[in-house]
Amino acid sequence: MGGDTLSVHLPPEEGPDAWYNVLPDLPEPLPPPKDDEAGQPRLKMLSQVLLKECLRQETATSRWIPIPQEILDLYRQAGRPRPLFRARRLERRLDTPAKLYFKSEFYSPTGSHKVNTALAQAWYAAAAGFERVTTETGAGQWGTALSYAASLVGLKTTVYWVRAVHDWKADRRNLMRLYGAEVHASPSPVTETGRQLLKEDANHPGSLGIAVSEGLEDARADPKAVYCLGSVLNHVLMHQTIIGLETKKQFEMLGEYPDVLISCLGGGSNFGGFALPFMPDAFHGRPIRFLAAQSEAAPNLQGEYRYDFADHAELTPQLKMYTLGHRKEMTPIRGDGLRYHAAAPILSLLRHLGYIETVAYPADERHVFERARMFVQAEGFLPAPESAYGVACAIDEALKCKEKGERKTIAFNISGHGFMDMEAYRAVLGG
Amino acid sequence: MGGDTLSVHLPPEEGPDAWYNVLPDLPEPLPPPKDDEAGQPRLKMLSQVLLKECLRQETATSRWIPIPQEILDLYRQAGRPRPLFRARRLERRLDTPAKLYFKSEFYSPTGSHKVNTALAQAWYAAAAGFERVTTETGAGQWGTALSYAASLVGLKTTVYWVRAVHDWKADRRNLMRLYGAEVHASPSPVTETGRQLLKEDANHPGSLGIAVSEGLEDARADPKAVYCLGSVLNHVLMHQTIIGLETKKQFEMLGEYPDVLISCLGGGSNFGGFALPFMPDAFHGRPIRFLAAQSEAAPNLQGEYRYDFADHAELTPQLKMYTLGHRKEMTPIRGDGLRYHAAAPILSLLRHLGYIETVAYPADERHVFERARMFVQAEGFLPAPESAYGVACAIDEALKCKEKGERKTIAFNISGHGFMDMEAYRAVLGG
Numbered sequence: 001m002g003g004d005t006l007s008v009h010l011p012p013e014e015g016p017d018a019w020y021n022v023l024p025d026l027p028e029p030l031p032p033p034k035d036d037e038a039g040q041p042r043l044k045m046l047s048q049v050l051l052k053e054c055l056r057q058e059t060a061t062s063r064w065i066p067i068p069q070e071i072l073d074l075y076r077q078a079g080r081p082r083p084l085f086r087a088r089r090l091e092r093r094l095d096t097p098a099k100l101y102f103k104s105e106f107y108s109p110t111g112s113h114k115v116n117t118a119l120a121q122a123w124y125a126a127a128a129g130f131e132r133v134t135t136e137t138g139a140g141q142w143g144t145a146l147s148y149a150a151s152l153v154g155l156k157t158t159v160y161w162v163r164a165v166h167d168w169k170a171d172r173r174n175l176m177r178l179y180g181a182e183v184h185a186s187p188s189p190v191t192e193t194g195r196q197l198l199k200e201d202a203n204h205p206g207s208l209g210i211a212v213s214e215g216l217e218d219a220r221a222d223p224k225a226v227y228c229l230g231s232v233l234n235h236v237l238m239h240q241t242i243i244g245l246e247t248k249k250q251f252e253m254l255g256e257y258p259d260v261l262i263s264c265l266g267g268g269s270n271f272g273g274f275a276l277p278f279m280p281d282a283f284h285g286r287p288i289r290f291l292a293a294q295s296e297a298a299p300n301l302q303g304e305y306r307y308d309f310a311d312h313a314e315l316t317p318q319l320k321m322y323t324l325g326h327r328k329e330m331t332p333i334r335g336d337g338l339r340y341h342a343a344a345p346i347l348s349l350l351r352h353l354g355y356i357e358t359v360a361y362p363a364d365e366r367h368v369f370e371r372a373r374m375f376v377q378a379e380g381f382l383p384a385p386e387s388a389y390g391v392a393c394a395i396d397e398a399l400k401c402k403e404k405g406e407r408k409t410i411a412f413n414i415s416g417h418g419f420m421d422m423e424a425y426r427a428v429l430g431g
Numbered sequence: 432m433g434g435d436t437l438s439v440h441l442p443p444e445e446g447p448d449a450w451y452n453v454l455p456d457l458p459e460p461l462p463p464p465k466d467d468e469a470g471q472p473r474l475k476m477l478s479q480v481l482l483k484e485c486l487r488q489e490t491a492t493s494r495w496i497p498i499p500q501e502i503l504d505l506y507r508q509a510g511r512p513r514p515l516f517r518a519r520r521l522e523r524r525l526d527t528p529a530k531l532y533f534k535s536e537f538y539s540p541t542g543s544h545k546v547n548t549a550l551a552q553a554w555y556a557a558a559a560g561f562e563r564v565t566t567e568t569g570a571g572q573w574g575t576a577l578s579y580a581a582s583l584v585g586l587k588t589t590v591y592w593v594r595a596v597h598d599w600k601a602d603r604r605n606l607m608r609l610y611g612a613e614v615h616a617s618p619s620p621v622t623e624t625g626r627q628l629l630k631e632d633a634n635h636p637g638s639l640g641i642a643v644s645e646g647l648e649d650a651r652a653d654p655k656a657v658y659c660l661g662s663v664l665n666h667v668l669m670h671q672t673i674i675g676l677e678t679k680k681q682f683e684m685l686g687e688y689p690d691v692l693i694s695c696l697g698g699g700s701n702f703g704g705f706a707l708p709f710m711p712d713a714f715h716g717r718p719i720r721f722l723a724a725q726s727e728a729a730p731n732l733q734g735e736y737r738y739d740f741a742d743h744a745e746l747t748p749q750l751k752m753y754t755l756g757h758r759k760e761m762t763p764i765r766g767d768g769l770r771y772h773a774a775a776p777i778l779s780l781l782r783h784l785g786y787i788e789t790v791a792y793p794a795d796e797r798h799v800f801e802r803a804r805m806f807v808q809a810e811g812f813l814p815a816p817e818s819a820y821g822v823a824c825a826i827d828e829a830l831k832c833k834e835k836g837e838r839k840t841i842a843f844n845i846s847g848h849g850f851m852d853m854e855a856y857r858a859v860l861g862g
Contacts, residue, residue, distance in 0.1 A: 170853075
């Protein structure tokens with residue numbers, strides 16, 4: 001390998017065989033979730049509808065959690081390890097001394113990094129004897145990934161999808177159904193929560209919080225069903241560390257080490273998965289920067305660090321997070337997956353301790369999509385709207401390196417592709 | 432490696448560095464193109480608008496054509512080599528003794544195998560000093576691939592796109608424009624051909640032949656422009672042999688050899704690229720079957736073997752091909768890329784000599800899409816409508832193996848993904 005390498009393909013037999021659990025390495029203990037003062041047993045409720053193995057992982061104290069062989073096989077079937085690319089053409093067009101590398105999570109069966117935890121959770125659900133998984137989805141990437149993973153392991157899936165998004169994303173809805181999922185616009189007539197809300201407003205647009213409530217209610221009522229979550233929680237971020245672990249090995253193969261790691265951050269699963277494996281080096285004093293690309297529509301890392309609910313309806317326990325408030329109204333943006341009121345507890349603590357920086361881009365998204373277009377024209381790959389934020393941030397950093405004449409190594413993660421989101425590009429950039 | 436391998440990742444440094452030219456190995460010489468009796472100088476005209484290097488390759492006599500380092504770099508940037516996957520879950524669900532392997536051309540920046548020749552042609556065009564490439568496109572995959580490749584090497588692209596398709600494929604149109612291409616619905620007002628036709632009918636739906644004429648006229652009128660073709664010709668198939676050459680090496684890594692090779696066939700570029708590198712073994716007596724999956728809407732391999740034009744408007748020289756007649760009316764199908772009246776001359780000769788078998792699926796496409804759904808639910812990857820024909824054919828063969836108790840090794844190529852074609856799945860299978 002050398003400075004002119006265009007891509008790094010990690011041999012499958014050298015791929016990671018354990019997830020990285022950052023909990024024991026954190027400079028301070030992670031504040032635990034808590035029930036509110038009134039003592040509603042939310043923790044107990046949650047523990048009844050989530051997978052036991054995931055709950056165990058949520059508070060695991062060992063640094064490495066072995067990935068079961070069957071999940072390793074599923075990762076491999078999903079195309080892992082994924083290549084790390086050098087963006088040499090983009091560097092030349094920017095005329096920057098910086099070196100740009102990007103990780104290719106867009107090479108995913110469903111189009112995003114969400115499959116990394118979906119495959120794990122679906123397999124654990126099947127192994128535990130469940131016959132069905134339930135979940136909510138907002139932008140639709142998570143619902144698609146879980147439908148896919150469940151289909152592979154032979155489980156049924158029920159997705160509650162925020163109606164306002166469900167109704168216009170016909171292609172993604174069809175894809176979930178192609179995987180065999182049952183997809184309901186939320187609020188839906190199949191749960192008590194949904195029926196109550198529809199009684200008040202037959203065209204209720206729904207919300208992620210409501211969709212969570214419906215998924216939970218559905219799983220609680222059926223002993224053969226279990227509820228799965230696609231972001232925020234510790235075990236979800238841990239499953240995603242497969243991204244950063246591969247990337248780290250790929251940099252070892254190159255004989256390089258990144259100075260800056262960049263990705264978009266909504267709830268935090270892709271950012272955490274990419275960044276956490278590099279975090280121990282930062283704890284030990286390595287001058288590595290972690291930069292989260294966000295939207296001014298939901299700049300949750302610029303919010304308050306305090307206990308808050310993870311959902312609108314206050315069904316979850318409270319988590320200590322950087323939050324804008326769990327009932328914050330957020331401007332609609334095309335990078336819909338970034339529109340979440342709070343950041344994952346692990347990432348919030350790391351932000352609190354000064355390890356994570358953040359940039360929030362304007363909600364009109366023009367800058368972000370123009371940067372994404374530069375990337376598309378130079379490198380050819382089409383980022384998802386959310387991933388475009390990480391791309392924009394990497395380009396902006398590369399241009400700062402140009403100003404300062406710094407030859408930094410910048411690594412960014414492209415969390416998904418935009419083939420099903422061309423309408424977003426058209427809306428922002430014109431047709 | 433062993434019988435239980437789930438995927439084979441060819442290390443980039445072991446990837447092919449030359450294309451395979453089947454011409455010197457053919458059991459009989461390939462009949463040359465010819466001008467028609469009236470002596471219209473079509474060959475001369477064509478030689479004036481095509482790339483000299485591609486024309487040279489069209490009749491090259493050496494077995495191996497070295498791939499220039501810059502094109503190898505472009506292939507690598509496009510994610511090559513691409514993995515070969517074992518479809519174990521599908522095998523289990525079919526309960527077949529056959530072993531199924533599929534090549535992942537869906538892992539392409541633009542979504543299809545077309546990039547393999549687009550990158551080569553765009554690079555040759557830039558190296559020859561051209562500033563712009565022109566082309567036609569039908570389904571849109573070729574126009575997208577050329578727009579992408581031209582953008583990477585710094586050329587402009589002008590695409591003439593059959594109006595009937597252009598008008599409803601808004602996403603793909605936006606993608607071409609995102610790559611910086613100028614896209615015209617054909618017939619267009621920017622060429623004399625187009626203007627004449629629009630005078631007769633302002634809403635003329637266009638045809639591939641008309642789009643070819645416009646692209647040719649445009650390139651002829653501009654010394655800085657050159658015309659590129661995406662299928663049928665010898666050099667296009669040769670560029671695509673990168674698919675089969677990688678696949679062959681991957682089977683060597685497995686210590687296996689396929690008994691049957693299957694892919695869809697429209698003009699023949701993906702089928703040729705996948706199959707041709709295995710052909711010499713068949714010439715030397717190895718009992719390997721080559722199976723082309725087609726549509727009853729365009730079963731060109733069941734047509735007549737004779738000289739015919741490659742386009743509707745009779746602008747091209749005549750080629751000896753299996754043809755349905757160059758003005759054949761063909762039922763619209765969702766696998767639009769298969770709707771071509773003739774098969775590439777090389778593949779037509781091989782069919783004539785008995786090396787290629789063919790299956791034509793009904794134009795209602797239900798069987799094909801149902802088979803594709805089985806694949807999606809078992810393996811997770813979403814084939815393009817055209818690729819779905821190859822998938823269906825592979826499953827049908829695997830079921831025949833089950834009936835006969837034969838443990839055959841079946842290899843099929845998935846030439847592209849279907850993320851931009853979900854409407855086709857919905858239309859055929861219901862929503």
